[in-house]
Amino acid sequence: MATIYDFTVQAINGEQQPLKQYEGQPLLIVNTASKCGFTPQFKELQELYEKYKNQGFTILGFPCSQFNNQEFVNIDETLSYCQMNYDVQFPMFAKVDVKGENASPLFKFLISEKKGLLTENIKWNFTKFLVDSNGHVVSRYAPQTSPLKIENDIKALL
Incomplete structure (x- = not known):
């Protein structure tokens, strides 16, 4: 059975990063956007990360510009914006597509594991997937x- 540890993603610096490095940790995987009405959720995400990171919990942020182009073109601007405005310290990755033909294999997997309420597709920014320490998707949350x-x-899960 596949887990998220079977995937490699592009880090913010462009290098390939295996998700296997997070093996044994509960994760919250989120497709983010810097110019979205839900962007203030970065504050609460950072609060959760700070509160539980020493217990092995990690949040993985994946910027996405598929919903009304609500992400900066330059990934450095995204990172700077998130750090300056929300003090985001959890790992952020390169911009990805989360739906459609060019969707990231990771997000295709997440969607196949936990379908949405009305559709399997991700409908908007800040859809969240909770993953247990064995790499299995246990919950999906609406934006x-x-x-x-x-x-x-x-x-x-801790």
């Missing part, structure tokens, strides 16, 4: 779901 509302689900 409007506050990251703090996921806290009890995270604690259950």
Whole structure:
């Protein structure tokens, strides 16, 4: 059975990064955007990361510009914006497509593991996938779901 550890993603510096390095850690994988109405969720995501990182929890942010081009063209601008405005310290990766023909293999996998309420496709920025320490997708959360509302689900995996 496939897990997220079978995937390699592009790091923000352009290098390939195996997700196997996160093996044994619960993860929250989020498609993000810097110019979205949900962008303030970065604050709550960072709060969760700070609170639980020493227990092995990690958040992985994947910028995406597929929904109304709400992400900077330059990835350095994205990273700078997230750090300056929300003090984001959790790992951020290169921009990805999360739907369609060019969707990232990771996001194709996430979607195949946890379909959305009405459709399997990701409908907007800040869709969140909770992954257990064995690399299995255990929950999917809608963009409007506050990251703090996921806290009890995270604690259950620690």
